[in-house]
Amino acid sequence: MASNREKLSYNQGIIYALGCYILWGLFPIFWKLITGVPAVNVLAHRIVWSFVILFIWVFFTNRQTFMSYVKQPKLLLRLGLAGFVVSANWGIYIYAVASNHIVEAGLGYYINPLINVFLGYIFLKERLAIMQKIAVLLALIGVVYLTISYGKFPWISLLLATTFGLYGLLKKKANLESMPALTVETMVVFPFALAFLIYSADAGPAIPFFPSSALTSSLLILSGLITAIPLFWFGKSAQVIPLSTMGFIQYLCPTLQLLLGIFVYNETFGMEYLICFAFVWLGLAFYTISILKGKKVTLAK
Numbered sequence: 001m002a003s004n005r006e007k008l009s010y011n012q013g014i015i016y017a018l019g020c021y022i023l024w025g026l027f028p029i030f031w032k033l034i035t036g037v038p039a040v041n042v043l044a045h046r047i048v049w050s051f052v053i054l055f056i057w058v059f060f061t062n063r064q065t066f067m068s069y070v071k072q073p074k075l076l077l078r079l080g081l082a083g084f085v086v087s088a089n090w091g092i093y094i095y096a097v098a099s100n101h102i103v104e105a106g107l108g109y110y111i112n113p114l115i116n117v118f119l120g121y122i123f124l125k126e127r128l129a130i131m132q133k134i135a136v137l138l139a140l141i142g143v144v145y146l147t148i149s150y151g152k153f154p155w156i157s158l159l160l161a162t163t164f165g166l167y168g169l170l171k172k173k174a175n176l177e178s179m180p181a182l183t184v185e186t187m188v189v190f191p192f193a194l195a196f197l198i199y200s201a202d203a204g205p206a207i208p209f210f211p212s213s214a215l216t217s218s219l220l221i222l223s224g225l226i227t228a229i230p231l232f233w234f235g236k237s238a239q240v241i242p243l244s245t246m247g248f249i250q251y252l253c254p255t256l257q258l259l260l261g262i263f264v265y266n267e268t269f270g271m272e273y274l275i276c277f278a279f280v281w282l283g284l285a286f287y288t289i290s291i292l293k294g295k296k297v298t299l300a301k
Helices: 006-024 028-031 039-061 061-071 073-098 104-123 130-149 154-176 178-203 214-241 244-251 252-264 270-294
Strands: none
Touching: 006 028, 006 039, 006 214, 006 244, 006 252, 028 073, 039 061, 039 073, 039 178, 039 214, 061 073, 061 244, 061 252, 073 104, 073 154, 073 178, 104 130, 104 154, 104 244, 104 270, 130 270, 154 270, 178 214, 178 244
C-alpha cells in the first residue's frame, strides 16, 4: 500500500493535471483576442515572454537548480529538444485558433491520449487493466471514425497530438524540477524567437515588434504568463502520475475547446462529432469504473 506521502503526491499530481487542462481548454478565448497579429509572430512573442517571466521567477526562487541544469550538456540537449517540440505545438495551436479550426484542434487533443498510452507502453513499460484497455479501444474507435468522416487529412489534429505526446514523454523521462526545467526549455528557443521578431520588424513596417494597439501589446506580453502557469502544473503532474492517466484527464481540454468552438465561435459540429463523443465518453465511463474498483494503472515488472 502506498504511504500517505506517496498518496498525497499522487493526489497533488491529479490536481495539477486538472488545473492545466482546464486552463488549456479555455485558451481559445485568449488567442482569439490577438488574431490580428500573424500566428508566427504570436508564437515568437509567446516564447520570448515565457522565458522572461520564467527566468525572473527562477532567479529569485531556484537559480541554483537552473544553473545546474544549464551546466549539464546532455540534459541541456534534452531540455532544448523539449523546448522545440512544445514550441511547435504552440505554433500549430495558435494557427488553428486564428484560422477557425478550434474543433479540429479539439480532435487533436482527443487523439493525444492514445499517443500518450502508446508512448507509455513503448518507453515506460506502462500497462493497463482490462477495463482500461476497453476504455482505450472505445476512445480509439471514436477518434478513428471522426478522423475518417472528417473528409480530409486532419494534419492539425495529428501534429498537435504527436508533438504534445512527445513533449509529455520527454518531461516524464527527465523527471526534473518543473520551473527550472521549463526555464531552460524556453531559454534554448528564446534566441530564435527574438531574432525572428527583430528581423520581422526590420523587414518592413507591416509587422512591427509591438502592434500599435496597447491592448494587443499587453496581451502578447501576458501570453508568457498564461503559458508558464499551466506548463508548470503539467510538469509537476507528469512527475507523479502515469502518462495513460494524464491522457484521460486531458479530455477536459478538448471538451472545453469544442464547446467554445461550437457555441461561442460558431464552428461546424456534425453528426460525426456526436458519434465520436459517444464512444469517447463511454470509454471514459469504463476508465472511471476501473479506477473506482481500485484497478489503477500499474507498471510492468
